Amino acid sequence: MSDILDLGVKDIRDGVAKGDFTAREVADAFNTAVAAASELNAFIVTTPDHATAAADAVDARRKKGEDLGKMGGVPIGMKDLFATKGVQTTAASHILEGFTPQYESTVSQNLWDAGAGMLGKLNLDQFAMGSSNETSYFGHVSSPWKKDGTNAAMSPGGSSGGSSSAVSARIAPAATGTDTGGSIRQPAAFTGICGIKPTYGRCSRWGVVAFASSLDQAGPMARSVEDCAIMLEAMAGFDPKDSTSLEMDVPAWEAGLDADLKGKKIGIPKEYRMDGTDEEILKSWEQGKEWLRDAGAEIVDISLPHTKYALPAYYIVAPAEASSNLARYDGVRYGLRDLPDGAGLQDMYAATRAAGFGDEVKRRILIGTYVLSAGFYDAYYTQAQKIRTLISQDFSTAFGECDAILAPTTPTASFPLGENQDDPLAMYLNDVFAVPASLAGLPAMSVPAMLNADGLPLGLQIVGKPFDEQGVLNAGLAIQQRAGFDAKPEKWW
Ligand code: GLN
Numbered sequence: 149m150s151d152i153l154d155l156g157v158k159d160i161r162d163g164v165a166k167g168d169f170t171a172r173e174v175a176d177a178f179n180t181a182v183a184a185a186s187e188l189n190a191f192i193v194t195t196p197d198h199a200t201a202a203a204d205a206v207d208a209r210r211k212k213g214e215d216l217g218k219m220g221g222v223p224i225g226m227k228d229l230f231a232t233k234g235v236q237t238t239a240a241s242h243i244l245e246g247f248t249p250q251y252e253s254t255v256s257q258n259l260w261d262a263g264a265g266m267l268g269k270l271n272l273d274q275f276a277m278g279s280s281n282e283t284s285y286f287g288h289v290s291s292p293w294k295k296d297g298t299n300a301a302m303s304p305g306g307s308s309g310g311s312s313s314a315v316s317a318r319i320a321p322a323a324t325g326t327d328t329g330g331s332i333r334q335p336a337a338f339t340g341i342c343g344i345k346p347t348y349g350r351c352s353r354w355g356v357v358a359f360a361s362s363l364d365q366a367g368p369m370a371r372s373v374e375d376c377a378i379m380l381e382a383m384a385g386f387d388p389k390d391s392t393s394l395e396m397d398v399p400a401w402e403a404g405l406d407a408d409l410k411g412k413k414i415g416i417p418k419e420y421r422m423d424g425t426d427e428e429i430l431k432s433w434e435q436g437k438e439w440l441r442d443a444g445a446e447i448v449d450i451s452l453p454h455t456k457y458a459l460p461a462y463y464i465v466a467p468a469e470a471s472s473n474l475a476r477y478d479g480v481r482y483g484l485r486d487l488p489d490g491a492g493l494q495d496m497y498a499a500t501r502a503a504g505f506g507d508e509v510k511r512r513i514l515i516g517t518y519v520l521s522a523g524f525y526d527a528y529y530t531q532a533q534k535i536r537t538l539i540s541q542d543f544s545t546a547f548g549e550c551d552a553i554l555a556p557t558t559p560t561a562s563f564p565l566g567e568n569q570d571d572p573l574a575m576y577l578n579d580v581f582a583v584p585a586s587l588a589g590l591p592a593m594s595v596p597a598m599l600n601a602d603g604l605p606l607g608l609q610i611v612g613k614p615f616d617e618q619g620v621l622n623a624g625l626a627i628q629q630r631a632g633f634d635a636k637p638e639k640w641w
Pocket residue numbers: 276277278279306307326327328329330331332359466579
């Protein structure tokens with residue numbers, strides 16, 4: 149059965165439908181692989197029974213000749229930021245440890261309705277704040293990749309690092325991720341897999357633990373562009389329970405896949421040539437241009453003049469929203485309660501929050517509270533909001549001249565765990581190419597391009613016009629077909 153583990157979403161769905169194997173065989177193979185991979189620490193809890201029950205239901209439907217669904221028979225990993233009914237949901241924080249929701253998030257429900265099952269809840273950076281998966285209360289996630297000739301544990305990226313690690317290690321064919329400022333794309337790039345953040349509003353935020361509500365978007369992480377298209381179709385859709393949900397039909401992205409880019413213009417933003425970007429990343433970007441040209445696209449130079457302000461603006465807007473969203477964790481309603489002897493209500497709030505939140509989460513809450521305070525609101529928050537508008541305008545102007553944008557996903561390849569941990573600014577720089585699209589709410593995808601000289605994956609990013617996930621997926625497919633990326637991490641776990 150070991151070859152089942154190499155199959156992706158499409159292969160599994162189609163294989164189950166044809167009767168090449170049963171959904172139960174698939175679920176059993178992945179449940180076994182998950183149980184044997186605890187060294188990666190990709191899962192916070194495993195839910196083998198969920199996966200087998202969903203598989204049995206699909207197999208029963210097949211016997212009756214019924215429709216198996218868009219994801220029929222595909223077991224997936226669920227980032228532990230999505231509320232799952234009856235299954236602990238922690239956001240990788242001590243403050244939510246033991247919290248078992250009474251309800252299911254819209255996105256996870258959509259996936260179960262499409263025939264998917266759940267292998268478990270995936271580890272992440274605490275409250276999705278981080279770029280390396282080192283801020284989880286439940287321990288670091290390791291990437292399955294190692295730098296050639298070394299044995300150091302490498303970062304799977306963050307915050308969706310449990311997702312990226314599991315999918316690249318082939319203990320899950322696909323996983324959900326969320327992206328507030330790069331958390332789908334950066335971990336995908338670090339581990340040689342694909343991930344797409346759709347247009348803001350495509351996937352419902354209902355039941356997703358909130359980090360920065362004006363930026364948070366769910367999306368799929370998988371090993372091919374096709375698999376991302378299939379899974380995004382299953383996840384997306386209008387939801388009246390999310391006031392920012394897009395009231396638009398979900399396009400048939402899978403059926404619309406087309407790698408012929410004749411007549412398309414791909415923009416290369418000159419401001420993304422930044423100091424500190426790895427030479428090999430710049431080379432992969434050049435190679436990406438060649439691949440897209442080969443697919444029929446015209447490559448044009450564009451300018452996104454306010455790019456350098458995106459990262460500072462993001463690290464004001466996101467913490468500001470986080471400080472407000474995280475006010476709800478007070479020891480009264482969810483998870484942890486720290487009630488020192490003889491303590492009053494205020495003391496309980498303080499003790500619970502001091503014990504429950506990790507250092508990075510506290511840092512964000514402090515920054516957010518500061519930039520929203522009466523004396524500094526205009527100097528920081530209002531300015532950052534103005535920059536956000538300018539960044540969106542940059543993209544609108546650029547999309548007058550091109551159909552999609554090609555850029556690196558990250559300035560460097562994955563780094564050893566521990567390397568950037570004491571330097572939050574160095575860590576924040578990981579997101580420099582990812583946050584502009586987040587601030588503008590645009591669809592953006594990372595696709596694996598190649599291995600660097602150290603044998604580590606590098607990703608290329610495609611950013612599209614609002615609602616044009618199809619254009620992003622198609623450009624991604626053109627790269628995938630030419631990159632022929634089929635490298636696998638060597639198994640050590
Ligand atoms: N790494 C970024 C941060 O720490 C983005 C996180 C995310 O997209 N959830 O904020």
